Structure formats: C-alpha cells, structure tokens
Amino acid sequence: MMENIFKPKSSDLGDAAKELLAEQIIEWDLLASGNKSLKSIKVKKFEFEGFDIKVQFNPGRMVSTAAKVDPKSIKERKCFLCPQNLPPAQKGILYQEKYIVLCNPFPIFPEHFTIPGLEHKPQVIKGAFPALIDISKDLSKYYTVFYNGPKCGASAPDHFHFQAGDKNFMPIDGEYENLKSKFGQPVYAGGDITITAIDDTLRKMISFESADKAALAAALDKFYDKYKEIAAVEAEPMLNILAFYGEKGWRILFLLREKHRPSHYFREGEDQILLSPASVDLGGVCITPLEKDFNKITKENLIEIFSEVFISREKLDEIKKETAKLF
Ligand SMILES: [Zn+2]
Numbered sequence: 001m002m003e004n005i006f007k008p009k010s011s012d013l014g015d016a017a018k019e020l021l022a023e024q025i026i027e028w029d030l031l032a033s034g035n036k037s038l039k040s041i042k043v044k045k046f047e048f049e050g051f052d053i054k055v056q057f058n059p060g061r062m063v064s065t066a067a068k069v070d071p072k073s074i075k076e077r078k079c080f081l082c083p084q085n086l087p088p089a090q091k092g093i094l095y096q097e098k099y100i101v102l103c104n105p106f107p108i109f110p111e112h113f114t115i116p117g118l119e120h121k122p123q124v125i126k127g128a129f130p131a132l133i134d135i136s137k138d139l140s141k142y143y144t145v146f147y148n149g150p151k152c153g154a155s156a157p158d159h160f161h162f163q164a165g166d167k168n169f170m171p172i173d174g175e176y177e178n179l180k181s182k183f184g185q186p187v188y189a190g191g192d193i194t195i196t197a198i199d200d201t202l203r204k205m206i207s208f209e210s211a212d213k214a215a216l217a218a219a220l221d222k223f224y225d226k227y228k229e230i231a232a233v234e235a236e237p238m239l240n241i242l243a244f245y246g247e248k249g250w251r252i253l254f255l256l257r258e259k260h261r262p263s264h265y266f267r268e269g270e271d272q273i274l275l276s277p278a279s280v281d282l283g284g285v286c287i288t289p290l291e292k293d294f295n296k297i298t299k300e301n302l303i304e305i306f307s308e309v310f311i312s313r314e315k316l317d318e319i320k321k322e323t324a325k326l327f
Contacts, residue, residue, distance in 0.1 A: 004083065004100075005091065005093075006020050008020060012138075012141060013139050014142045014143060017139065017143070018111070020103060021111055028103070030089075031103050037059065038110060042056070042294060043055070043056050048201070048202060049201070051178070051179060051200060052171045053284050053302055054171065054285045055285075055297055055302075056108065056285050056288070056294075057289075057290075057293075059290075060107070061287050062289035063155075064106055065274055065275070066274070069151075069155065079120060080156065081156050081159040082116075082120050086102075095135065096134065097118075099115050099116065099131070100115070100116060101164075102114045108165065111143070111166050112163070113143070114162075115145075115161055115163065116159055116160065116161040117160040119160075120158070120159055123149065123154045123157045123161065124160070126224055129221055129224075130213075130217050131162075132241070133216055133250060135162060135164075136252075137250070142166065143166060144166075144169075144244050146162065146163050146165075146240065146280070146283070147243070149237075149239045151235075151238055151260050152240050152260060153260070163279070169285065170285055172253075173283070175284070176207075179198055179200050180196055182200070183198050183199055183200045184207075187323050187327075190327060192212040193209070193210040193212070193216060193219050194207075194208075195207070195208055196209075199316055203255060203306060203310055204255075204312075204316040205256065206253075206320075207253045208223070208250070208252045208254075209248065211249030222326050223254070226319075226326060227319060230318060238257035238258065238259070239254055239256060239257055240254075241254055241279070242255070256311045256315075257310060258308070259308055260276075260309070261309075262275070262305040264305055273296075273297060274290050274293055282309075286302065
C-alpha cells in the first residue's frame with residue numbers, strides 16, 4: 001500500500017487534493033478517461049418553488065447506478081476500496097492515519113474524491129461523526145463532503161467511506177439558506193447549535209449548524225441514536241449526509257430516507273427510469289446513466305421518485321418532536 005501514498009506539497013488538504021487530481025489525470029488511465037467522459041455529459045434543469053433539481057446524463061456512472069449491493073454479490077467481488085487492492089497507478093493522500101483520499105474514476109463532479117478508511121469495515125456512520133466533521137472542514141476550501149448510507153446509494157456498503165466534490169456543484173449547497181427560511185421548522189436553537197427540520201415539498205431533512213466541533217459531534221450522535229430507534233432497525237437507519245463547512249462553521253444535513261431505489265428503477269420497458277438516488281441526486285443533481293432516461297424524465301417523475309425515497313411528512317414531524325426532546 002505504501003507505493004499508493006501520494007505526498008502533496010501543500011499542507012491544506014483541499015489544495016493537496018487538487019495536486020493529487022492533477023497528477024492522477026496524467027498518471028492513471030482510468031481516471032483520465034473518466035475525467036474526459038465528463039466533457040460529454042448533458043444537463044437539464046427543473047425549477048421548483050425555491051430550488052432547482054438538475055438531471056445529468058452521465059454514462060460513466062452506470063457501474064455505480066446498477067451496482068449490485070446484495071450481500072452475495074458484495075462477497076464475490078474484490079473490494080475496490082481496500083488499500084491492498086488499489087491499482088498501482090492509483091495514488092491517495094493519507095488522512096489522520098485512518099483514511100486515504102482517492103480520486104473517483106467515475107466522476108459526477110468535475111473534481112470527485114472517495115475517502116475510504118484504511119480498514120475493511122462496513123459502511124456505518126456511527127462513531128465516524130468526528131472524522132466527518134474534521135474532513136469536511138479540512139477539505140472546505142473547495143469541497144463538500146458527503147456520506148451515503150449502506151442502503152442509500154453506497155456502492156461499497158462493506159467498506160467504510162466518505163466522498164467529496166466541488167462546493168456549490170449540488171444546487172442545495174447554495175440554496176440552503178433560502179430553503180431554511182422558506183421551509184424550515186426550528187427544532188432547537190441553543191448557544192452552540194441550531195437544529196432545523198426542512199420539508200421543501202420534495203425532500204425531508206434535518207440540519208445541524210454549529211461552529212463548535214465537540215457540541216456538534218455529540219448532537220449528531222444523539223440524533224442518530226434517536227433516528228435509529230424511531231426507524232426501528234438493527235442496522236443503520238436510511239440516510240444520506242451532506243457536510244458543508246463555511247464562514248459560519250459546519251452545516252450537517254441529514255436526508256431522511258424511506259427507500260433505496262424508487263419503483264421506476266424496477267419497471268420494465270418504456271416505464272423504467274434507471275435512477276438510483278444517493279446524496280448527490282438528492283442534493284439536486286440526479287444522475288441518469290442512460291440517455292433515453294435523460295431525454296424522457298419529467299418534473300412529475302422527479303416528484304414521484306423523491307416522494308418514494310424520502311420519509312413521509314408525518315414521519316418527519318415525529319422525528320422533529322423526538323429530536324427536540326433530546327436538547
Ligand atoms: Zn475493503
């Protein structure tokens with residue numbers, strides 16, 4: 001694995017990631033072609049009341065959209081995030097001696113990174129909130145960090161990882177303040193933390209805003225436990241997380257899910273739309289790896305898909321109430 005370690009010149013992790021990407025585009029063929037394929041993507045935009053949802057035709061993402069994530073398929077493939085399985089040409093930046101920042105060879109963002117732990121451990125965010133808080137700050141010069149739950153779009157549910165991509169590429173990064181004032185329902189506002197529930201008609205979310213790392217980590221932990229209890233699941237409750245660090249500190253946004261893939265994914269013939277929503281889709285850039293889906297998808301389809309994969313308004317109300325009691 002040591003031969004896969006990249007030694008950046010910059011001490012800022014964001015700048016270091018940029019250095020890594022510049023080098024990997026030259027040195028690693030798979031990344032070079034993935035990066036090149038981004039030039040042929042197509043984008044269209046749907047306007048909703050207070051926010052936009054884009055659709056991106058990106059054939060390079062088929063491998064992820066159609067990823068088989070059932071236990072048997074996972075067991076039978078070689079884990080592509082384990083350090084010992086990285087191709088020799090793939091380099092990464094060691095982070096906190098626990099993670100490695102890698103370039104994603106099947107990008108959605110112009111600059112897209114995958115940040116796996118060094119150990120082969122399942123995708124579970126519990127216990128990793130301090131790491132999410134640290135890395136979202138350390139990459140914040142250019143990037144937003146995100147996490148896909150094991151049943152919510154992670155294509156390696158068996159190997160813990162975060163991802164990162166260009167700040168403000170997902171419309172929600174820039175729309176958040178508006179969404180909060182238009183659709184936000186205050187849950188808690190203390191000295192060091194503000195918690196808001198947001199139902200923007202399409203998405204059900206809970207946000208945590210804070211400039212205090214310890215208070216934030218403790219709050220995320222408490223919320224996670226309560227959400228898990230309400231969801232009544234053994235494993236991780238269904239969620240995606242967007243972690244943004246800016247002038248006011250952190251903003252951690254939980255996207256609360258009911259379902260992994262919408263019914264459209266499993267339909268046949270003309271009715272099928274191959275869209276498997278994860279953080280980026282729900283942040284406002286929906287990926288269709290097939291051009292025919294890109295061409296035919298409508299605003300109504302997006303409304304249906306989002307309403308299927310998010311929890312209900314009633315569930316959000318319950319979570320809001322229960323969360324308020326914790327603080
Ligand atoms: Zn692994």
